[in-house]
Amino acid sequence: MPLSQLKSPEDLERFLLDNEGIAPRDLVPLPFPYQDWKDDPIPELTEEQRGRYEVGPDGVSAMRVPVPTTEEERDRLVAGFLDGLRKLLTKENNWTFLQPLMLSLENCVKCQTCADSCPIFTASGHAEIYRPTFRPEILRKIVSRYLKPGGSIFPKLRGTDIELSWDLVVRLAELSYRCTLCRRCAQACPVGVDNALVTREIRKLFSQELGLNMPELHEVGTMKQLESGSSTGMNPAGFKDIVEFAQEDIQEKAGLDIEIPFDVEDADYLVMHNAGEFLSWPENLQAFAIILSVAGVKWTMASDLLGYDSVNYGLFYDDVQYSRIAIRHFQVAKKLRAKRMLMGECGHAHKAFMPIADRVVPMDLHVPTESAFVLLEDLVVNGKIKLDPSRNEFPVTLHDPCNITRSMGIVEPQRNVVKAICPQFREMEPHGVNNLCCGGGSGFAVGQSLNFPAWRTRVSGRLKYRQILEAFSDHIEPETKKYVCAPCSNCKGQMRDLLTYYEAWDRCGILYGGLVELIVNAMVDVKEGFLEWEFH
Amino acid sequence: MVDTLLLWWIWLAAGLFIVGCGWRALKYLRAPEHLRWDLYPVAHEPGRDHGGSYLEEKDWWTKPRKKSHWGEVEFMFEEIILLRGVRVNNRKLWWGSLPFHWGLYLLALTTMGLLVAALGLSSRLWLGVIALSGGGGGVLTAVGAVTLLIVRSREPRLRPYTTPLDRLNLTLLVVLGALSAAAALVPGGMAQAVDAVSRVVRLRAPEVSLLLGVQMTVAALFIFYLPFTRMVHFFSKYFTYHEVRWDDRPVRAGSALERRLRGALEFGVDWSAEHIQTGKSWAEVATTMPDKADSAGE
Numbered sequence: 001m002p003l004s005q006l007k008s009p010e011d012l013e014r015f016l017l018d019n020e021g022i023a024p025r026d027l028v029p030l031p032f033p034y035q036d037w038k039d040d041p042i043p044e045l046t047e048e049q050r051g052r053y054e055v056g057p058d059g060v061s062a063m064r065v066p067v068p069t070t071e072e073e074r075d076r077l078v079a080g081f082l083d084g085l086r087k088l089l090t091k092e093n094n095w096t097f098l099q100p101l102m103l104s105l106e107n108c109v110k111c112q113t114c115a116d117s118c119p120i121f122t123a124s125g126h127a128e129i130y131r132p133t134f135r136p137e138i139l140r141k142i143v144s145r146y147l148k149p150g151g152s153i154f155p156k157l158r159g160t161d162i163e164l165s166w167d168l169v170v171r172l173a174e175l176s177y178r179c180t181l182c183r184r185c186a187q188a189c190p191v192g193v194d195n196a197l198v199t200r201e202i203r204k205l206f207s208q209e210l211g212l213n214m215p216e217l218h219e220v221g222t223m224k225q226l227e228s229g230s231s232t233g234m235n236p237a238g239f240k241d242i243v244e245f246a247q248e249d250i251q252e253k254a255g256l257d258i259e260i261p262f263d264v265e266d267a268d269y270l271v272m273h274n275a276g277e278f279l280s281w282p283e284n285l286q287a288f289a290i291i292l293s294v295a296g297v298k299w300t301m302a303s304d305l306l307g308y309d310s311v312n313y314g315l316f317y318d319d320v321q322y323s324r325i326a327i328r329h330f331q332v333a334k335k336l337r338a339k340r341m342l343m344g345e346c347g348h349a350h351k352a353f354m355p356i357a358d359r360v361v362p363m364d365l366h367v368p369t370e371s372a373f374v375l376l377e378d379l380v381v382n383g384k385i386k387l388d389p390s391r392n393e394f395p396v397t398l399h400d401p402c403n404i405t406r407s408m409g410i411v412e413p414q415r416n417v418v419k420a421i422c423p424q425f426r427e428m429e430p431h432g433v434n435n436l437c438c439g440g441g442s443g444f445a446v447g448q449s450l451n452f453p454a455w456r457t458r459v460s461g462r463l464k465y466r467q468i469l470e471a472f473s474d475h476i477e478p479e480t481k482k483y484v485c486a487p488c489s490n491c492k493g494q495m496r497d498l499l500t501y502y503e504a505w506d507r508c509g510i511l512y513g514g515l516v517e518l519i520v521n522a523m524v525d526v527k528e529g530f531l532e533w534e535f536h
Numbered sequence: 537m538v539d540t541l542l543l544w545w546i547w548l549a550a551g552l553f554i555v556g557c558g559w560r561a562l563k564y565l566r567a568p569e570h571l572r573w574d575l576y577p578v579a580h581e582p583g584r585d586h587g588g589s590y591l592e593e594k595d596w597w598t599k600p601r602k603k604s605h606w607g608e609v610e611f612m613f614e615e616i617i618l619l620r621g622v623r624v625n626n627r628k629l630w631w632g633s634l635p636f637h638w639g640l641y642l643l644a645l646t647t648m649g650l651l652v653a654a655l656g657l658s659s660r661l662w663l664g665v666i667a668l669s670g671g672g673g674g675v676l677t678a679v680g681a682v683t684l685l686i687v688r689s690r691e692p693r694l695r696p697y698t699t700p701l702d703r704l705n706l707t708l709l710v711v712l713g714a715l716s717a718a719a720a721l722v723p724g725g726m727a728q729a730v731d732a733v734s735r736v737v738r739l740r741a742p743e744v745s746l747l748l749g750v751q752m753t754v755a756a757l758f759i760f761y762l763p764f765t766r767m768v769h770f771f772s773k774y775f776t777y778h779e780v781r782w783d784d785r786p787v788r789a790g791s792a793l794e795r796r797l798r799g800a801l802e803f804g805v806d807w808s809a810e811h812i813q814t815g816k817s818w819a820e821v822a823t824t825m826p827d828k829a830d831s832a833g834e
Contacts, residue, residue, distance in 0.1 A: 006696035015696075083808065091568050092803040095818070099567035100780045106560075107769045107776065110697035111633070113626035137697060159699030186575055190621030191769045192776025197573065211809035223811065226825055319571075320805070320812050323822035340595075354591065355572040355784070359797050360822070363789050368597045378594055409576035409589025409784075433576045433587035 006128065009159035012137060016171050019129055021059035026125030028462060031469050033476060033507055042454045049450060054167075056174030057129045062444075062452040063177060063206075063214050065170050074166035077210070081169045082146060084209030085139075088201055089147070093208075096319045096360075100194060101201050105140055108133065108193045114185035119436045120178065123462035130459075132185035135175050136198040138162070176202040177214055177452075180441030180460060181316065182402040187434070200442075203317040213317050216446045221313040222321040226328070230275040230309035231446075239308040242278045242285070243301070250286050254520065255527040258293045260285075262308075263336065264300035269375070270338035270367075271301050272329070272353065274346035274489035275309035276446075281492060284345060287516035287530070288372070294525055295379050300336065307332035310349035315356060316443045326357040333367040340368040342375060345514045347401030347441075347488035351408060371404070373487070376519065377413035380420050386524040389421045394481055396422040396518065397471040399464070399495070400435035401488035409433065414487055414515055421522045428467045438464045438486065440494025456494065457501035465498050468510065478509035481533050487515040496536075505535040539741035542749060546736050549756035556763025557771065564775045568803075569796045575781045579611035580604050589784060597786065608782070629694075632687055636680025636709075642673025643716055654734035667726040674717025681709040705765065712758055715751040722747065 006015060024039040044059055054065040068074045087093040088101065114132045115121055121130040128134060144160040145151045155161035162168075179199045186194035207213040214221075225231040234242070243260045250258050261267070271292070277284045292299045302308055306328045314322025333341050343350045354369045379385050398418050404410045411432045418425050430436065438445075439461025447456065472482050484499075486492050495512040504510040511533060521531040577587030582604035590596050614620040619637060622630045649666035652658075685706045688698040719725050725748070732742035732752065744752065762768070787794050801819040808814060813821055 006692065009696055009699050011696050080808070087807060093805060093807060095568040095800040095803055096571045097573070099564060099570045099775070100573050102567065103564065103772060103776050103780065107766055107772050109766050109769065110694070110702075111622065111626060111629055112693050112697070113622055113629065115693065117625065131693075133697060157700045157704075159701065183575055186781075188621060188625045190615065190619060190625075192773055192781055194573070194575070194776075194780070208807040208809050208812055211811065218811075320807070320821055323818075324825065327822055355574060358787050359569065359571045359793075362798070362801070362819075363787065363794055366787070366789075368595075370594070370596070371591060374592060374594050405587075406576055407574065408591055409574075409578060409581065409584070409587060410591050411576075411586050411588045413592055 009141070010156070010161050012134070013141070013162050013168065015128060016057055016134075016138060016175075017168060019057040022124055022127050022459070024458070026127065027458060028123050028125060028466070030462075030466055030502075031473065034469070034502070037502075039458055040454075042458060043451045045450055053450065054170045054174065056178065057171050058127070058178070058455070060178075060452055060455045061174065061450045062447055062455075063174055063212060064449050065173060065212055068166060077166045077169055078164055080210045081205070082164070084205040085143065086147060087209060088205050089143075094201075094319075097197065097201060100197055104136070104193045104195065104198050105143060107191050108136065108140070108189075108195070109191060110137070111190075113190055114188045114195065117184040117188040118179075119182065119184065119439065119463040120180070120460050124459050129175060130178055132179070132195045135172065135179070135202065136195045138168075138172055139198060139202060172202065173206045173212055176200075176206070177444075177447070178455075178460075180402070180437045180439060180444055182437035182441050183406055184434075184437070187406065200316070204319060207318040208320060214443060214447055214449070216448060217313040217317050217443045218321070221311075221443070221446070222318065222325060225306065225309060225311060225313075226321075226324060229305040229307075231311045231313065232275045232279055232309070234275055234278070234309070236303045236305065236308070239275070239278070239303055242282070246278075246282060246286050246289065249282065250290060253283075253286070253527065254290055254530060256290060256294075256525070258289055260289045260301065261299065262301040262303045266337050266339070267298050267300035268339050269297060269299040269342040269370075270333050270336060270340070271299055271342045271344060271372075272310035272349060273301070273308070273344040274311050274349055276311070276489050276493070277344070277346075280496075281489075281514065283517055283530075283532075284514045287514070287520040288344060290520050290523070290526060291376070291379065291385060291516055294523065295385050297375070299342070300338070302332050302336060304332045304335065310344065310346055310353065312349065312352035313443050313446075315348055315352045322352070322356070323360045326352060326360050327362075327365065329353065330357065330361045330365040330367055334365050338367055340370050343369060343371050345372065345487040345489065345516065347403035348443075348490060350401075350410070351403040355408060371408075371410050371413065373404075373410060373413035373417070373515070376515065377416050380417045380519060385519075387421055387519070387522045388524050389423055389522055391522045391528060392422045392518055393424065394483060395424045395426065395472055395475050396483045396485055397426055397428050397468065398431070399428065399438060399468075399484055399486040399488075399491055400431055400433075401486075401491050402435065402437050402441055404488065405435055406433050417515060417519065418485060421518060426471055428471045436463050436467055438491040438494040439498065440490050443490070445490040445493035445497075453497060457497050461494055461498045464494075465502055465504075468504075469508070472508065472510065476508050478505075478507060481509045481511060483518070483531075484510060484512040485515055485518060486512050499535070511535060538749070539743060542744070542752060543736055543739070543741045546752060546756045547739075549760035553759040553763060557768065560763055560768050561771060564772065564779070568800050569793060570780075572783065573780055574784045578782045578784055579607045579777075580782060582607065612777075628691075629684075629687060632680050632683030634680070635676040636684055639673045639675070639677030639680050639713060642669045643677060643713075646670040646673055646716075646720070650729055650733045651737070653730040654737055658730060663726045663730065667720050670720030670726070670729075671717050674713045674715070674720060676713070678710050678713030678717065681706045681713060685710070708754065708758060712751075712754050715747070715754055719748050719751040
């Protein structure tokens with residue numbers, strides 16, 4: 001249904017229920033050398049899958065919501081949703097975000113000033129279902145119609161004539177996983193409304209009341225982490241093996257004998273890594289170990305349950321799961337009497353440990369937290385490690401993880417490092433606090449369900465890829481090897497999928513990786529060639 | 537009789553305006569401390585034009601926090617007076633929104649000017665100034681509201697998000713603007729308005745012309761329902777910025793913030809999903825796991 005057919009507020013409900021899929025022809029075009037690039041359509045779910053799972057208004061399933069089979073199940077879903085919505089608006093159940101939620105629900109003037117700031121809405125060719133105000137507006141109508149006194153009086157006049165049904169509820173749930181919570185829309189809002197927060201709260205309602213969420217965030221995310229110690233399933237013994245392998249690799253690749261310390265008490269820094277790094281990008285752990293050891297920093301890692309995995313996916317969908325993990329993380333640091341926790345290259349862990357945990361973790365468990373970028377800036381810029389920038393003589397651009405920049409204001413330290421060691425550094429536009437999300441934010445990078453990964457590469461990550469191409473437009477030929485520095489595990493996961501889908505290595509010679517790898521590649525104490533120019 | 541009705545209508549509307557706005561503000565004020573949800577740039581971060589925060593500093597928790605109140609004032613000035621956000625991100629709407637807002641600011645100032653004059657601090661010059669501000673404010677409000685009405689009715693991206701009530705509201709503001717301009721600019725209009733306001737504040741029925749009577753009735757209607765609309769953003773914006781986007785206070789031991797947060801942890805939780813143990817306090821729920829795993833504290 002094209003936007004021109006939307007005439008009045010009641011059409012929004014129809015749009016949510018009737019819309020089926022998005023067309024590849026509508027996706028925003030990419031620059032050279034992609035002028036002839038043809039996107040495959042997002043695969044439709046098979047008949048068998050459609051029989052088992054509900055889909056969103058775009059035909060995509062991120063949550064794998066089971067198809068309700070009886071009328072009773074459907075009624076229960078609607079009733080549960082309404083109960084959850086009521087709880088979301090009480091201080092007892094939602095003290096954590098009640099005030100910002102109320103403000104955002106009650107003050108949006110629907111001016112659409114935020115719309116074009118949304119990378120997903122823009123990349124999709126302005127598909128209405130992805131408009132930053134679309135989801136919240138559906139929720140506002142439901143609140144006004146069903147929860148406010150006199151909600152059914154003059155519904156047409158007030159634009160609250162919405163009929164709650166199970167399929168509307170399910171589509172709204174799915175749609176809450178089509179926003180990466182990057183908060184560019186909030187940044188653009190003149191009133192200060194945060195429609196991304198409203199989206200997060202919708203996710204929370206479904207998780208905390210109905211137990212519906214993205215499986216990769218819950219069952220194989222927070223639940224697994226709380227049970228086994230890591231969302232990767234890695235237990236403490238597995239972690240110790242990883243450390244051993246890393247030491248061997250460092251010896252082989254860097255020619256250095258380095259012992260990675262763990263469970264050392266009273267260390268200046270307890271380094272918290274996203275354990276996904278150990279498996280997918282072990283060179284990141286190795287590079288951290290090399291830098292900290294060569295610089296003589298007194299550091300450690302922790303092998304206690306949860307102590308070796310900074311992931312906290314609760315941040316994206318569930319305050320209770322978030323709090324459980326955050327408290328355990330701080331208990332580990334307290335037990336080791338760490339002077340501070342150092343956040344590795346993981347954007348959401350930065351936010352989970354630093355600003356957010358600050359008000360959840362009881363004061364007796366508080367341990368100061370610091371971004372690794374700040375320490376790295378100190379080591380690099382103040383000459384505490386010897387560097388030879390000519391070793392990084394290739395085009396480099398820097399991706400800003402939303403959680404670290406827009407949500408925390410850590411912008412310059414990582415830039416100062418890259419500028420000091422990469423002679424061919426160039427910015428993406430826009431960057432810093434105005435950056436574009438990689439498209440894998442809010443847990444999307446780990447979303448592997450059904451046709452969701454296809455949506456992620458074609459839609460949510462598309463503008464980021466366009467930005468990368470533009471940043472390297474002066475050397476876009478594949479013979480010139482180029483490096484996208486993405487200092488965040490989730491962003492790197494998304495980069496891997498994006499660059500694979502768009503065949504970036506073969507077409508343009510673009511590789512991705514973290515920040516510490518670049519530093520180590522330039523360290524004179526390390527054997528040359530730490531960066532391996534192989535796409536993985 | 538009509539004059540007396542007008543007197544009580546104005547007082548009722550003013551009363552409801554104060555109570556309504558107070559109730560909305562109190563609702564936001566009484567909400568518990570929430571988790572941090574700051575958004576950068578934060579206007580009071582000094583010397584960080586790139587939008588950075590104190591978290592860019594080494595050992596930030598050991599350093600005294602600096603806040604630039606001037607930064608906040610500068611931002612608010614640009615946002616309130618020039619509608620910076622709309623100008624940068626939504627230029628088409630800005631052409632209507634700017635005169636509309638300026639018009640309302642001027643009408644609000646005119647009302648204050650009338651109150652000042654009604655209290656006896658009046659002069660010919662003062663009457664001239666408020667006549668100009670009332671006339672200009674009325675014209676700008678009407679022009680702005682007409683422009684917004686047209687844009688909201690024609691623009692496909694705005695149409696489905698504009699309710700009939702929104703249109704009614706804008707129409708009322710066109711009428712209010714036009715009436716205000718006329719009432720302010722007719723010869724002797726302001727003197728009559730000062731006299732009317734002076735009587736109203738002394739609880740005496742105003743003696744007004746038909747034009748001024750209708751203007752006052754419509755103006756009272758506007759302030760009567762304003763607290764129940766999204767137009768309360770004239771004060772709720774304070775909360776969205778200061779209490780959410782710019783709230784970057786770290787918790788300090790023994791602070792009032794810490795005490796309030798400790799209180800919040802005692803709230804009872806009754807979410808129904810299986811993984812949440814309903815019926816316990818937040819502190820208990822956050823430190824225990826559903827049956828599958830051990831207690832976090834053990």
